[in-house]
Amino acid sequence: MYTKEIEITLSQLAKDLLGHLQKQTLLESAEATMEGLRRVILYNDWRYYVQDDPVLSDYEYDQLFAWLKKLELENPHLVSADSPTQRVAQGLTKEFPTVQHLVPMLSLENSYNADDLVDWDRKARELTGLEEVEYCIEPKFDGASISLIYENDRLVRGATRGDGVAGEDITPNIRQIRTIPLTARFSDYGIHQIEIRGEVLINKNTFKAFNEQRAAENLAPLANPRNAASGSLRMVDPREVAKRGLEAFLYHMSDHTMEAGKTEPEEIQTHSNTLELLSRLGFRSPAKEKKVVKGIQAVIDYCHKFEEERDSLPYEIDGMVIKVNDYTLQDKMGMTTHHPRWAMAYKFKARQATSKLRKVEFQVGRTGAVTPVAKIDPVPIGGVTVGSISLFNEDVVKEKDLKIGDTVLVERAGDVIPYIVKSVADLRDGTEEDIVFPTHCPVCKDALFKPEGESVWRCININCEAQVVERMIHFVSKDAMDIRSLGESNVRKFYTLGLMHDIPGIYQLDFSKLEQLEGFGKKSLTNLQAAIDQSRAQPLHRLIFGLGIRYVGETTAKTLANAVSHLLELRNWTEEQLLTLEDIGPKVVGAIQQFFSNEDNIHMLEKLEELGVSLQNTKATHATDGNLTGQTFLFTGTLAKLKRSDAEEMVEQNGGKILSGVSSKLNYLVVGEDAGSKLEKAKKINTIRIITEDEFIKLLGS
Numbered sequence: 215m216y217t218k219e220i221e222i223t224l225s226q227l228a229k230d231l232l233g234h235l236q237k238q239t240l241l242e243s244a245e246a247t248m249e250g251l252r253r254v255i256l257y258n259d260w261r262y263y264v265q266d267d268p269v270l271s272d273y274e275y276d277q278l279f280a281w282l283k284k285l286e287l288e289n290p291h292l293v294s295a296d297s298p299t300q301r302v303a304q305g306l307t308k309e310f311p312t313v314q315h316l317v318p319m320l321s322l323e324n325s326y327n328a329d330d331l332v333d334w335d336r337k338a339r340e341l342t343g344l345e346e347v348e349y350c351i352e353p354k355f356d357g358a359s360i361s362l363i364y365e366n367d368r369l370v371r372g373a374t375r376g377d378g379v380a381g382e383d384i385t386p387n388i389r390q391i392r393t394i395p396l397t398a399r400f401s402d403y404g405i406h407q408i409e410i411r412g413e414v415l416i417n418k419n420t421f422k423a424f425n426e427q428r429a430a431e432n433l434a435p436l437a438n439p440r441n442a443a444s445g446s447l448r449m450v451d452p453r454e455v456a457k458r459g460l461e462a463f464l465y466h467m468s469d470h471t472m473e474a475g476k477t478e479p480e481e482i483q484t485h486s487n488t489l490e491l492l493s494r495l496g497f498r499s500p501a502k503e504k505k506v507v508k509g510i511q512a513v514i515d516y517c518h519k520f521e522e523e524r525d526s527l528p529y530e531i532d533g534m535v536i537k538v539n540d541y542t543l544q545d546k547m548g549m550t551t552h553h554p555r556w557a558m559a560y561k562f563k564a565r566q567a568t569s570k571l572r573k574v575e576f577q578v579g580r581t582g583a584v585t586p587v588a589k590i591d592p593v594p595i596g597g598v599t600v601g602s603i604s605l606f607n608e609d610v611v612k613e614k615d616l617k618i619g620d621t622v623l624v625e626r627a628g629d630v631i632p633y634i635v636k637s638v639a640d641l642r643d644g645t646e647e648d649i650v651f652p653t654h655c656p657v658c659k660d661a662l663f664k665p666e667g668e669s670v671w672r673c674i675n676i677n678c679e680a681q682v683v684e685r686m687i688h689f690v691s692k693d694a695m696d697i698r699s700l701g702e703s704n705v706r707k708f709y710t711l712g713l714m715h716d717i718p719g720i721y722q723l724d725f726s727k728l729e730q731l732e733g734f735g736k737k738s739l740t741n742l743q744a745a746i747d748q749s750r751a752q753p754l755h756r757l758i759f760g761l762g763i764r765y766v767g768e769t770t771a772k773t774l775a776n777a778v779s780h781l782l783e784l785r786n787w788t789e790e791q792l793l794t795l796e797d798i799g800p801k802v803v804g805a806i807q808q809f810f811s812n813e814d815n816i817h818m819l820e821k822l823e824e825l826g827v828s829l830q831n832t833k834a835t836h837a838t839d840g841n842l843t844g845q846t847f848l849f850t851g852t853l854a855k856l857k858r859s860d861a862e863e864m865v866e867q868n869g870g871k872i873l874s875g876v877s878s879k880l881n882y883l884v885v886g887e888d889a890g891s892k893l894e895k896a897k898k899i900n901t902i903r904i905i906t907e908d909e910f911i912k913l914l915g916s
């Protein structure tokens with residue numbers, strides 16, 4: 215759609231326009247400025263809605279948008295029908311069939327402060343002819359909007375917003391979202407067909423884990439949960455969608471038809487009642503979060519109160535939405551082609567700040583990846599002080615055109631990893647310096663290497679000090695061998711003092727030398743010794759995870775551990791064999807084979823075994839003795855007596871296996887309170903035994 219050259223031109227134009235806006239000057243003329251703004255906004259809509267990869271901050275985008283609106287107001291004869299202010303942004307791709315919405319899905323008008331709200335209230339009072347208007351306030355969920363149609367109580371269609379008039383039919387993906395019921399008893403209220411709107415989100419923890427995974431692969435994080443949700447929603451494979459842990463809030467009824475002869479119930483006369491109804495019918499709606507108030511001051515107060523509580527919510531919100539509560543009044547106020555007049559978004563302050571980029575350090579990780587890390591003058595953003603920011607890889611540095619000495623815009627998206635949005639090039643004075651990427655490892659001085667098609671430079675010297683130390687730190691970490699008291703700082707210290715050179719060295723520490731070190735009392739050394747000893751018998755999956763094989767996270771480590779009785783068996787596994795394991799793809803297989811074909815690694819493992827570290831899958835030997843041997847289990851609903859993770863552990867300890875979904879391979883479904891779709895599915899497969907928690911406990915004891 216856009217060529218690289220045009221993209222560069224448009225990014226430059228955006229920068230120019232922002233510069234002009236700051237100085238309050240125009241390009242050659244108002245007409246040229248408006249034309250420029252339209253092109254820039256349309257391009258950035260495409261980056262944001264279609265690519266899910268914005269290049270401007272929302273704040274900058276909103277500033278440009280507001281400027282265009284202002285110029286159009288001043289120059290009505292220059293307004294063009296294709297202006298982004300006149301319609302909802304384009305957001306259609308070719309991957310999914312296009313479907314018409316029953317009622318257009320509009321955008322919202324934005325406000326940033328109390329004055330904007332007071333102005334809007336004045337207009338609302340004029341349009342309704344009332345002294346005081348009743349408003350319903352609810353969170354503005356930062357996700358991707360969807361539109362659902364239920365007919366005869368069944369979900370028949372789910373679509374994205376698209377360009378507002380038509381969206382993409384993503385029904386199979388929508389059906390993967392657990393918080394969206396597949397059936398809901400609208401017929402109890404006489405409703406035959408209904409179109410409802412809402413937002414699909416990714417909660418903060420899921421988003422954080424997702425970005426951490428990307429960071430582990432040296433990829434730049436997704437800008438915000440909205441982009442993550444919107445991208446996940448449009449994946450081609452519904453099974454992949456199911457893995458993303460999407461959630462949905464439904465907050466609007468856009469259309470409905472009643473069954474013949476039925477009249478509209480009271481439940482759908484006001485917005486707040488509709489939210490209550492949706493909640494009663496099994497949807498997640500902001501029924502609890504909403505507040506109904508009279509007059510704009512109460513609205514402002516509630517918005518402020520909610521902004522303070524923003525961080526304690528499990529999901530991300532970027533503001534509040536204020537709606538006129540009574541549907542009759544909403545109809546009276548009407549809408550523009552872009553937004554309804556009866557609703558207003560109140561946007562929270564952006565979590566951004568500017569600072570100076572002082573220097574870039576290059577850190578070598580345990581896989582040899584060289585990560586540029588920006589050191590900035592520390593600034594507070596959303597409650598934490600940020601001084602150090604990962605730049606991920608060379609491409610990111612280039613794309614953002616960063617220079618040492620630049621003023622940079624920093625954002626903390628979704629409360630997680632802070633990142634540099636961009637440099638403010640207009641503020642350069644000529645003293646800035648280029649960031650020079652090293653050609654050699656900053657630690658071992660070996661030449662760096664970048665495989666084709668990757669953006670990460672690597673030190674491939676397996677004996678590189680930096681990597682050795684990072685690998686040891688990972689090996690002893692909590693989720694790996696969990697050798698407490700041998701944390702990061704001790705590993706570094708012992709290494710520097712020459713007391714420990716590699717992973718086997720952990721088990722060969724000379725305690726008589728440690729005794730002479732300052733700050734190591736008898737007690738702490740006894741503890742350290744005990745922790746190291748205990749780690750020798752850690753379950754195999756912890757050891758595998760601790761080896762830090764690329765792409766082998768905790769889950770893959772467990773899969774591998776369960777597949778063997780001794781770790782070194784993996785040496786002889788073929789690619790085909792590895793590929794039969796659950797959730798292990800070619801990329802992971804490649805990394806595993808690379809690891810086990812390296813003689814140094816094999817020597818290290820043999821050495822560890824000599825030093826008493828178990829390479830056996832002890833669980834497997836136990837397991838064959840257990841009374842659940844060979845049986846598969848799945849838990850659903852809330853258990854009353856056991857913690858889910860404990861129950862699963864018990865199954866494994868007794869030789870059983872946990873499955874991830876209901877299928878004909880499943881032997882037992884253990885059902886707790888509020889069991890949902892898994893139970894329904896299991897009922898249809900008559901080989902599955904459905905048992906209660908008590909029956910499960912009995913089974914264990916038998």
Ligand SMILES: NC(=O)c1ccc[n+]([C@@H]2O[C@H](COP(=O)([O-])OP(=O)(O)OC[C@H]3O[C@@H](n4cnc5c(N)ncnc54)[C@H](O)[C@@H]3O)[C@@H](O)[C@H]2O)c1
Binds near residue numbers: 271273
């Ligand atoms: N950075 C960029 O390049 C870029 C580009 C395009 C758009 N944007 C951002 O997107 C905004 C415009 O996008 P938009 O129109 O999708 O969103 P919006 O922020 O103007 O708000 C409208 C949307 O809010 C959502 N919403 C969440 N909770 C809601 C609730 N309780 N009730 C009703 N609606 C609710 C709906 O999906 C609705 O479509 C801009 O203001 C800008 O911040 C940024």
Ligand SMILES: [Zn+2]
Binds near residue numbers: 659660673675678
């Ligand atoms: Zn090196």
